[in-house]
Structure formats: structure tokens, C-alpha cells
Amino acid sequence: MFTEIQPLIETCKQTAFDLHFRHAKKWKAEEEGRILVGYMPIYFPREVVHAARGLAAGILGGGDRKQIIKGDAYYQSYICHIPRGIIEMALDDNLNDFDGFIFPSICDVIRNLSGMFRMLGKGKFVKYLDFPQNFLPAVGGAFYKKELLHVQDELFKINGYRPGVEALNRSIALYNENRALTEDIYDIRQQFPWRLSYEDLYCILRAGLAMPVEEHNEILSEVLDYVRQDIGEPMDKIKVVVSGAFCEQPPLGLIKSIEIAGCYVVDDDLLLGSRWIQGDIDARTDDPIGAIVDAYLTQSAFSSTVYDAGNPKEARLIDLAHRRQADGILFAAPSFCDPALLDRPQLQKACDDAGVRYISFQYSENTGQFKVIKEQVGAFSDSIKLWEEAV
Numbered sequence: 001m002f003t004e005i006q007p008l009i010e011t012c013k014q015t016a017f018d019l020h021f022r023h024a025k026k027w028k029a030e031e032e033g034r035i036l037v038g039y040m041p042i043y044f045p046r047e048v049v050h051a052a053r054g055l056a057a058g059i060l061g062g063g064d065r066k067q068i069i070k071g072d073a074y075y076q077s078y079i080c081h082i083p084r085g086i087i088e089m090a091l092d093d094n095l096n097d098f099d100g101f102i103f104p105s106i107c108d109v110i111r112n113l114s115g116m117f118r119m120l121g122k123g124k125f126v127k128y129l130d131f132p133q134n135f136l137p138a139v140g141g142a143f144y145k146k147e148l149l150h151v152q153d154e155l156f157k158i159n160g161y162r163p164g165v166e167a168l169n170r171s172i173a174l175y176n177e178n179r180a181l182t183e184d185i186y187d188i189r190q191q192f193p194w195r196l197s198y199e200d201l202y203c204i205l206r207a208g209l210a211m212p213v214e215e216h217n218e219i220l221s222e223v224l225d226y227v228r229q230d231i232g233e234p235m236d237k238i239k240v241v242v243s244g245a246f247c248e249q250p251p252l253g254l255i256k257s258i259e260i261a262g263c264y265v266v267d268d269d270l271l272l273g274s275r276w277i278q279g280d281i282d283a284r285t286d287d288p289i290g291a292i293v294d295a296y297l298t299q300s301a302f303s304s305t306v307y308d309a310g311n312p313k314e315a316r317l318i319d320l321a322h323r324r325q326a327d328g329i330l331f332a333a334p335s336f337c338d339p340a341l342l343d344r345p346q347l348q349k350a351c352d353d354a355g356v357r358y359i360s361f362q363y364s365e366n367t368g369q370f371k372v373i374k375e376q377v378g379a380f381s382d383s384i385k386l387w388e389e390a391v
Ligand code: SF4
Pocket: 080, 081, 082, 083, 106, 107, 108, 109, 110, 247, 248, 334, 336, 337, 338, 339, 340
């Protein structure tokens, strides 16, 4: 008897794409002193907000579900789409009830967006969170710790609660569990990708950005039990890694098109923030903020937004493709995304050198036509299948 999971996926889908964050707002309203903080891509250590009786919700833009009218007046045409959607949401009051907003440093667009939120007087605080690009504990580590202590101060101003060591360790443990469950699902999908579609996986993970981690851990446990079952039949598809979509997200229709075109996505960087820290953060420490800092310095995922001279991203991407036994890489980046597109030639060269096949395309969060990309991906998949058969 197989577990039925479709209703759970539908619920996740609703929560994941609710641009009003009703689920998170309801959670906040249920108890006095709770805090709701919005953070932009890519990564923010949600443990810090959780320990302060808060929920850090990921804001990923309006996607193809919001008409942009005012947002276009704030931005020039030659930058990516995500800031327009987020400004539109802020101006349309989608983000009312949020106590504060965190803008992790990724690029100038996100930096400028934080300034606009400040000018518009959104939330009780707006924090541009500058991540260190120096990975020495005494330099970048000390700087990052100060940044996180500043976030804690802002949270304290809202509800007057300062979490102790025990509360922080508990939050760290919960997010450790969240990451471990997610990785277990990815590991099983690598072998048996037909058991859970990539579209469904994406909705399940994205829902985790808008609900308490305790609730999301229960969902992930259920999904893990589901994918452990011997279900479904393999189809004649290639396995791919998707790279470059770490900030502005492709529309769900595009994600679906990749699968329909003949690809099983076995790894990706779409919701990279949820998987940023590789492995566990120490949850039995006297210095939990220090542990979060250490994890950032030594266990961060690779990304175009991180200075990585000592551990180059191109080598890590090739290693990921090999570990996942992928047949190729799809470079999918938002139009005008500087970090992703500037790195692309370097990453493609690494693929050429390593004999890893790839294709590249661009999208925007409100792309409505997937036909061209579907044809491109379909041709890529066919060429690999035919080539494999020919040798
Ligand atoms: S999509 Fe790229 S350019 Fe746009 S805000 Fe995100 S990282 Fe910056």
C-alpha cells in the first residue's frame, strides 16, 4: 500500500506561491511576541530569527503571478525582473505585517532594493546584510558575527526577547534536521528521480520558506517516507544539474517544461539558500552565533556570489555533476543577472575541459513562452541519448 502524497503537495504549492504569505502571517498572529521577517535571496541564517520567536520567510519575487505596473517605474529595463516584483508586492501591501526585511549582499540590485524599502518606510527595520568575502575567522568571521549580533539587536527591539544559548542551539538543530531531510530526498531522487517529479520537489522545498521549520520538517519526513517506496517507472530521460538560478526563480511552467523535454533534474541551485550550509552546524556549543559564523566560513555551498579563490566554483560544479552521475548541465540564469552570467564562460570552460555536456539559456520570472527552451532542452536530451547509443 503506497502512501498518497498529492494532497500534501497541493498544500505546499499553495503556501509556496501565496504572495500574501497568509500561512506565515497566521502563525505570527497566533501568539503575542512572535516576529515575521522577510529575507531576499540567497541565504540568510534563519536560525537567528527562529530562536528569537520569529519566522524568517523567503521573498522570491512575484513570479508570473503578479502584474508589474509600479515596479517598472522604479527600475530601468536592463536589469533582472525580481526587484520589480518585490517592490510591487511591497507597494501593494502584500508584505504588510512583516516586522523587518533582510537583504543579503548578492549584487547591486539587491543593495539598491534595500535602499528603496528604507525610503518607503517598510517594516520596523531594513537590514542590508553584508556577507564577508574574507574567510579568515579573525577577519571575515569577526565581521559576520557583528552583522548577526546587529540582526539580534533589531529583533530584540521588536519583541524584547533575547534568546539564550539553549534557544539558539535548539533552532540550529531544527534547521540541521531540515537540511539533512532535504539532502536525503535529493540522494534518493538521484537514483530514482521518477519517484517524485522535480516540479513537486520544488513546491515542497519552496513551501519551507513560508512556514515554521518544525512544520516543514514534518512534511519533509513524510516526503522522505514516500520516496523510499518502490514507486513509478523510469522513463527514457537524461539526468541533469541545473545551475545559475539561485536568485530570481524560473516560473513553475518552465521547471515543468524541462522535465517534459526529457530531463530528470538531480541537483540544482534554485532554492540554494535552504541548502546553503553543507552538513550540520554545531548545535551543542556555548557560542551558537559563532557556530553559525564558522559554518558560513567553512561549509558554504558554491555560488557566483561568493569569492572562492581557494575552492573554485567551477571545480565544485564539475564535482557535483559527477557525484550526481548527471549526463549534463543546464545553465539557466535570469536575464541580466550579473553574478550568474559573468561566471558562465568560466563554468562552461570547466565543462569543456572535463567533457561535461551542457546547454545554456536565460529566462525571467514572468516568462510566459517556454516553447523555445523546451525545444532546446529536448534537443540536448536527445543528442545525449543518441550519442550514448552510438558509442
Ligand atoms: S537575479 Fe541576479 S542580478 Fe538580479 S537581484 Fe538576483 S543576483 Fe542580482
